[in-house]
Amino acid sequence: xxxxxxxxxxxxxxxxxxxxxxxxxxxxxxxxxxxxxxxxxxxxxxxxxxxxxxxxxxxxxxxxxxxxxxxxxxxxxxxxxxxxxxxxxxxxxxxxxxxxxxxxxxxxxxxxxxxxxxxxxxxxxxxxxxxxxxxxxxxxxxxxxxxxxxxxxxxxxxxxxxxxxxxxxxxxxxxxxxxxxxxxxxxxxxxxxxxxxxxxxxxxxx
Amino acid sequence: xxxxxxxxxxxxxxxxxxxxxxxxxxxxxxxxxxxxxxxxxxxxxxxxxxxxxxxxxxxxxxxxxxxxxxxxxxxxxxxxxxxxxxxxxxxxxxxxxxxxxxxxxxx
Numbered sequence: 001x002x003x004x005x006x007x008x009x010x011x012x013x014x015x016x017x018x019x020x021x022x023x024x025x026x027x028x029x030x031x032x033x034x035x036x037x038x039x040x041x042x043x044x045x046x047x048x049x050x051x052x053x054x055x056x057x058x059x060x061x062x063x064x065x066x067x068x069x070x071x072x073x074x075x076x077x078x079x080x081x082x083x084x085x086x087x088x089x090x091x092x093x094x095x096x097x098x099x100x101x102x103x104x105x106x107x108x109x110x111x112x113x114x115x116x117x118x119x120x121x122x123x124x125x126x127x128x129x130x131x132x133x134x135x136x137x138x139x140x141x142x143x144x145x146x147x148x149x150x151x152x153x154x155x156x157x158x159x160x161x162x163x164x165x166x167x168x169x170x171x172x173x174x175x176x177x178x179x180x181x182x183x184x185x186x187x188x189x190x191x192x193x194x195x196x197x198x199x200x201x202x203x204x205x206x
Numbered sequence: 207x208x209x210x211x212x213x214x215x216x217x218x219x220x221x222x223x224x225x226x227x228x229x230x231x232x233x234x235x236x237x238x239x240x241x242x243x244x245x246x247x248x249x250x251x252x253x254x255x256x257x258x259x260x261x262x263x264x265x266x267x268x269x270x271x272x273x274x275x276x277x278x279x280x281x282x283x284x285x286x287x288x289x290x291x292x293x294x295x296x297x298x299x300x301x302x303x304x305x306x307x308x309x310x311x312x313x
Contacts, residue, residue, distance in 0.1 A: 011239035014251060071247030072284065073240050196246045 012142065015075060019141045021066045021189045025182030027054045028134050028146070032153065033175025035130075040168040044105070048098055065186075069193035086140035093136065097129050123167040127157030130171075134178075145185075149178050217306050224269045225300040229254055229262045234297050237272060237289040245285040263287065271296055 031054060035047035074080075104122075107114055114122070131150035138146025153174040160170030225231055229252070236251045237243065243251075249259055266272040271293030275286045289297075 007235065007239050010235055014236070014239060017250070069246075070250050072244040072279075072286070073247045074242045075240055077241065193250065196249075 011076065011079070014073070015079065016142055018066065018070060018073060019143060020185070021062075022182040022185030022187075023058055023061050023065065024137055024141055024143065024146070025149070025178055025185055027058045028137060028149070029175055029178030029180075029182050030054070032130055032134075032171060033179055035126075036168050036171030036173075036175050040166075040172065044101075048101065051094060051098075065190075068195050069190075071196070083140065086136070090133070090136055090140070093129075093133060097133075123157050123170060124161065126171065127153050130174075145181070149174070149181070152177055213306070213310060217303050217310070221303050221307075222296055222300050224265060224271065225296050227262070229258060230266055231300075233259070233262055233266060234271065234289065234293060237287060238294065238297060242286050242288040245287065248287060266293070269293075269296075 031047060031051045034050050035044075038044040038046040075083075104114060131153045134146050134153065135150040138144065138150070153171075156174040157167075157170040159165075160167060160173075225234060232252045232254070233248060236248055240247075245259070245263075248254075248263075249256060252259060254262070263272060263274065267274050269292075271290060273288050273290050275288075277284055277286060
């Protein structure tokens with residue numbers, strides 16, 4: 001039993017190390033930040049476009065930054081299946097949010113009136129959606145830090161409402177915080193793991 | 207050895223030396239939790255030097271405990287390593303033997 005647990009912790013350590021590069025923080029932070037900035041400057045199309053490209057960008061950054069330093073690894077089938085389920089869930093959540101956004105946009109453009117709950121608590125709901133999204137990625141990657149970001153997002157939208165600050169700032173501020181934290185984590189990662197000259201070594205030749 | 211059972215002494219003699227070496231045990235443990243990894247990943251996970259890792263991988267490959275495959279990604283060579291079924295069985299046998307030895311020492 002102890003042996004199994006020990007191997008489990010070893011696998012978890014390897015997985016956390018592989019995702020300890022801050023790239024997920026940066027991607028999520030950029031989605032939140034761009035959404036807030038888009039609302040502030042009436043350029044709401046910015047965030048959905050970035051959100052749609054975030055995953056391929058993240059994968060490319062993973063190959064270009066993380067793999068070059070940490071090396072290439074394929075985790076176990078069980079871990080892969082869990083990742084796949086998580087990605088499907090995130091895709092569904094993202095699609096649902098996007099459809100909801102399109103619906104709200106269509107109502108506003110056509111001069112219609114939004115339901116009362118959306119008028120009063122639209123930003124709170126938006127903050128909640130971001131928090132669920134960020135926490136879901138946190139669960140998927142096993143990163144506790146992302147759950148803290150979710151709390152920051154919720155706290156920020158609630159406080160901005162209570163303090164009477166612009167609602168957009170309630171989204172922009174956590175976006176800036178997440179991007180800043182992600183940048184710090186990435187810099188620490190880059191300083192800790194130097195770029196390897198090549199993956200090649202005469203393994204087994206000596 | 208006073209206090210040690212005869213059985214434990216016999217088991218110590220049967221312990222697989224290929225697995226028993228700390229560096230190789232570390233490599234095998236790292237490979238046991240992933241499907242496949244490249245040389246750089248093992249280098250980071252084990253904390254061994256390039257030379258030490260290379261030598262020990264060679265011994266593990268010789269014993270048939272790991273499979274080493276070389277390929278190219280964007281014209282860059284890459285060494286992929288995986289634990290073989292024989293390697294996994296050797297690890298399990300080693301763990302069982304060590305447990306028996308520890309039981310013998312304590313009893």
